[in-house]
Amino acid sequence: MTTTNPNPPGTVDPHRWPDVARIPSGRLRTAVARGLVARALPAVGIRLHTGPQSPPAGPAEDGAPVLWLRDPDAFHARLAHDGLIGFGESYMAGEWDSPDPVAALTRFAEHYEELVPRPLQPLRHLTLPRRPPSDRNTRAGARRHISHHYDLSNDLFALFLDRTMTYSSALFTDGDPRDPQGLARAQERKVDRLLDAAAVTDGTRLLEIGTGWGELAVRAARRGARVTSITLSTEQRDLARERVAAEGLSELVTVDLCDYRDATGSYDSVVSCEMIEAVGERYWPAYFTALDRLVRPGGRVALQSITMEHRMMRASRTSHTWMHKYVFPGGLIPSVTAVREQLAARTGLRITDRLAFGHDYADTLRVWRDSFTGAADRVRALGFDDTFRRMWNFYLSYCEAGFRSGIIDVEQITMERAA
Template sequence: MTTAEHRPAVRPSAPPSTPAAVDPARWPDVAAPPPTSSARRAVTAAVLRHTFARLPLCVRFADGTTVGQGGPLLEIHDPTAFHGRVGGQGLIGFGESYMAGEWDAPDLVAVLTVLAHNAATLIPAPLQRLRGLWALRRPHAQRNTPDGARANISRHYDLSNDLFALFLDDTLTYSAALFRALPATWELLAAAQHRKIDRLLDLAEVGAGSRVLEIGTGWGELAIRAAARGARVTSLTLSREQRDLALERAAAAGLSDRVRIDLCDYREARGTYDAVVSVEMIEAVGAEFWPEYFRTLDDRLAPGGRAAVQAITMPHERMTASRDTFTWIQKYIFPGGLLPSVEAVADAVNDHTRLRTERRDGYGAHYAETLRLWRERFTERADEVAALGFDDTFRRMWTLYLGYSEAGFRSGYLDVQQYLFTKENPAR
């Protein structure tokens, strides 16, 4: 499904204008980055110029000089600040520099796609070998223990239901859609989300009378759709905002008697189910808890049961190189988050469960289109985002997050998988 001929061209990103002064109370590290020595800035500038010179980019500095092989434009408005941030904090500094308006791109996704495509070689090999000396370490507070996971989830998913409703379609589904054809249009997104959900429910053979456990409720669309098939659904979430709205939506659909939503960690789940479904929740689990996540699927499944899991994946060598470092995404978007690799999923399932992997299907190009539609909608509704109390720095942060994610899928650096796991019934 992710062949090159189905991958649409990257479209202009319409980045937000340079923000007003950054609020130091809300964004302390963006307003006032840690100081960096002039020597470190100089080394960073030299390394980045060498890197940019071999990429299909046009990097233009404030003095009008350019570097690169030609391609999408990256404009560095404040080279001193840009090099200081990148030299001091790597990709965190790169992201904070964008939030501060120190660099921009007329087509942000195109620039980020080039960078994502070359992610493995952006940092010279000698510096990569010294990664442990310069890369920031992930804060201990972001570990996804039961208490830590609640705090991490709340920071993203409890921002505001109204915010998410501004750029998601009417299904309020916050994961990759599955389109009939690419490229896609906004009008097709809701149907594509239902197609994705239905495929997962079909993989898990959810039907009338099925006992279903959902790990990661979102805003309830999958639970509602499973209940409409006649299943009885127990869904787990750590987000109070999501739980409240999901319960309202289930009631509006007349399915409250078939949908139960618990404010509960997956490790606290009890009972036995015919099917377990989990959509893009493993990304919030953390590597040290992946075995426990898959053991939960195994423990909760009845003999003969089926588990359908949708997961974003990254290359294994990049995952192992970066799994302990602190990233911009973890600092600002998904605290505690880490994408697994296909190999890491296979190891966790094979080494820690009795589950069997029946199939795995990738749909990365479909996620790129999903993200493009969300990003364009978010940009179009910028005034409404502001009216909810989110400032220009937040809007640039989320523009970068959505564009960065889209670029990951367009470049092939990221993929999204639908897995089917089965549990043998020894009685047969």
């Protein structure tokens, strides 16, 4: 049985957000969760503040991040019933907050293994929800999952992305300001490095897997490359085509709706920027086989990918998380070890260069989050409610915390196919 939150800080639409509008019941489990929270959070240096009145801005006097429980009963009930999914849903419902969510979430990430008492840790995998069959990235599933996130609204993404409309980690220098202007320059640097790694020059036949909103295709065409770019997002395809046409590059760039499994041709270079995370482990063999099939002998492949440590990837690969449920269904962040294993087993590709720059992703996310927060009224004007806005804030904060803690990283990985 469930009960509706009697006094949510904001109105939660039960039709749009059914699991956020309901509070699970279960007194015993809730009491256990309350005890675990009371023990675990102070132990890892997080201060609890309870009640309707907000805590002082910033960290506690000792510098510890603060978790503010507006509705502790609802918070503990969700945590008991749905674990980390409930933790995120509780934030969406406005039942908890923090003067600095990234600081709190970073502390959680840094001490993740300590949050569950050691005697209970072997049982943790038994309580984690398993991925539903609908999460599989069949051709139809992949189209549905990409549309779920990327076809929300080009206008929404334009509110927080920089002028390049690039939705992946930038590559900063120490002199770049961490603001939208500095971010745009850092995004151009990131794209140029990928193109350099793939040896894209005048006359290069380039395949881009995952178009984004067209920045990489445009910059490659300015070099004189002939670009085929494929995506599963109709919104991205349409805007990318508009940008290509506005630059007068339509004769050099083709942007199509196409699954990577259905791509054909032989290319001098293949570039794929933060698309592999959406493929899913079951389909990695098809993805890496496609890379090998589509690049000519002696050609190069340049990937940008979020990565995680191999042991953590293996431990989490079958779990259904808040991120899968609300933001990126069907995905899995790979490890570099997993990438090497796929290359060795299925391709003639070998890694020739790697660059890791996870802290730059944290800075990228901080600029996005600041821009998104500052555009709250315009987000509402586009038809997105406050629950969506809190979901997006949690998503951006959660990801930033992952990179600041080092629990996840991002790399550019260059490969060459044997001649």
